[in-house]
Amino acid sequence: MKDPIRRELERKWRRESQQRRMQNPEYRERYKEYQKIGKNKNKVVILDRDGTIVEDTGYVHKVEDFKLLPNVIEGLRKLRKFMIFIVTNQSGIGRRVYKLEDFKKFNDRMIDELGKHKIKIERIYYCPHVPEENCGCRKPKLKFLKEAEKQYGIDLKKSYVIGDKKADVELGRNAKCKSILVLTGDGNKTKKEVEPDFVAKDLLEAAEWIIEDDKK
Ligand SMILES: [Mg+2]
Ligand SMILES: [Zn+2]
DSSP: OOOHHHHHHHHHHHHHHHHHHHTSHHHHHHHHHHHHHHHHTTOEEEEOOBTTTBOOOSSOOOGGGOOBOTTHHHHHHHTTTSEEEEEEEOHHHHTTSSOHHHHHHHHHHHHHHHHHTTOOOOEEEEEOOOGGGOOSSSTTSOHHHHHHHHHHTOOGGGOEEEESSHHHHHHHHHTTOEEEEESSTTHHHHTTTOOOSEEESSHHHHHHHHHHHHHO
8 A cells, every 4th residue: 555645746746747748739639639539449440451541453462552542641640539440351362362471561561651640550350261261251241340349349330331342331231330432442333232321432531421420
């Protein structure tokens, strides 16, 4: 048991240093944001990778082919009060078009680039199987989201799924998240096949919709 005088002193120091920090406008802004994160930490954004964040040239895996889609940085910056997850089907691994290593190198390149803009991806879940394997992790199946729900305490009903394919919109529906179709990647083709909660031109428009929806 700590002695009460010391405890009182420590409390005072903490209070004072917090007051000092709050005089810094930059800190004050971050602090407000963090408080918001505290409130929202169970509400997350789940993103597809290819055709949603990066240009999809078909089984994209070469670092040289890495290219962010337009407005991705701006969109993800807007979403920085949410935890961001990626869930991606990578049957190219199962089909031996590329190796798991290539996939990871490509992700590292992407994480580096996003990191330069202070964007953090909490976790990347990937399914390496081909559809014929009938695994439980290939979108629109829920294995990864169920895992994340448990591990991160996510409230899926309050969360968002963004992607360019039918499997993404269906993943959102299966998980009872709100689903957003982006018209990048395969989005224009997909549009005729699905009924998402919102159709966005790109990730920035999707992020703007989420920010508005979050205020409700
Ligand atoms: Mg995609
Ligand atoms: Zn799988």
